[in-house]
Amino acid sequence: MLAGSSLLTLLDDIATLLDDISVMGKLAAKKTAGVLGSDLS
Structure with missing residues (x-):
């Protein structure tokens, strides 16, 4: 469970x-x- 939540945090x-x-x-x-643009004008 803890690993899953830390993975979600990492993805976020x-x-x-x-x-x-x-x-x-x-x-x-x-x-x-x-x-x-300024160079061209």
Whole structure:
């Protein structure tokens, strides 16, 4: 039982981490697009 709950906690942590990474990736993509856009204009 204890192992199962700690596994769920681990999966939850991983899901949170992946969410953080995807958000940072989107922000980085926006920044990169902004820099490229300003270079082109």
